Amino acid sequence: MQYFDVCNGDADGLFALHQLRLATPRNAVLITGPKRDNALLARVIASPGDHVTALDLSFDVNRAAVLALLARGVTIDYIDHHVATGLPRHPLLHADIDTAPDVCTSMLVDRRLGGRYRAWAVAAAFGDNLPDAAHRLARLAGIDSGDEASLRELGENVNYAGYGDSTDDLLIDPAALYALLEPYADPLDFVGACPLLATLGRVRREDLELACEQRPAATSASTEVYMLPDERWARRVRGAFANRLSREAPERAHAVLTPTAGGFWTASIRAPLAAPFGADRFCRLFGGAGRAGAAGIGHLPRAAFDAFVAAFRQAYEMSA
Incomplete structure (x- = not known):
């Protein structure tokens, strides 16, 4: 065996x-x-x-x-x-x-x-x-x-x-x-x-500092979406940054996106820590997977960004 x-x-x-x-x-x-x-x-x-x-x-x-x-x-x-x-x-x-x-x-x-x-x-x-x-x-x-x-x-x-x-x-x-x-x-x-x-801790903190310098690409009462640059540090920090955002604003849902080859985004999604549900369900709308509190999308077409933001707002403003 x-x-x-x-x-x-x-x-x-x-x-x-x-x-x-x-x-x-x-x-x-x-x-x-x-x-x-x-x-x-x-x-x-x-x-x-x-x-x-x-x-x-x-x-x-x-x-x-x-x-x-x-x-x-x-x-x-x-x-x-x-x-x-x-x-x-x-x-x-x-x-x-x-x-x-x-x-x-x-x-x-x-x-x-x-x-x-x-x-x-x-x-x-x-x-x-x-x-x-x-x-x-x-x-x-x-x-x-x-x-x-x-x-x-x-x-x-x-x-x-x-x-x-x-x-x-x-x-x-x-x-x-x-x-x-x-x-x-x-x-x-x-x-x-x-x-x-x-x-690892030093690099994690340095990458998070770079991420914290970014401005959100889209915000609403219950959601926040970030688009990070096409850099190694950004791909590393995407999930950790999403975790940090969720701890700092536990009433909001967060999405952190980084570009990938072929015209796609990779997205890390965090449901609000105060109500950690629905991230998996939302990501399945765009071919992703995960768990209730945290999930991801591996190949989100860049042309679908506006539709993604609208669906994200709808998912979490309806549950707010």
């Missing part, structure tokens, strides 16, 4: 996998990539009797690959918090999918493991822009405020490392980052031993 670990390359995906492998060490083939690269199950070359663990990846995006693997006789353990429509029933599919807006995949793994490595879930929740959920977990684990602040920095920095439209945009490949954290059972030990994290 061969094992495959397939996860999103952000803090939530990497820390979810790390918790599982701390609890159950396994010699597995790791498949991961930039945060935007969700269609990872298609890369699994498995045989009958093999086992796949899938973490923090949209089931809807990977549906065809999952069905093909199941038909081949591959067992799949699927843990995720993105919307999954029409989840199939199959004896080889074990799905733990919770789409509540205050849950991330690392929290689902923490739930499965009974809090055994909870500090990693705290860091992941901070990285996934769920500060209230992260704080609740930290209190449950008896983590003091100083260590909680360190876990927040860890989660946000590792999450930032996964942002970008291609590996050329990334500060470090997610597989290489996982190899760095893999020896550490305690995330605070990892923080103390890995100087790269400080570099």
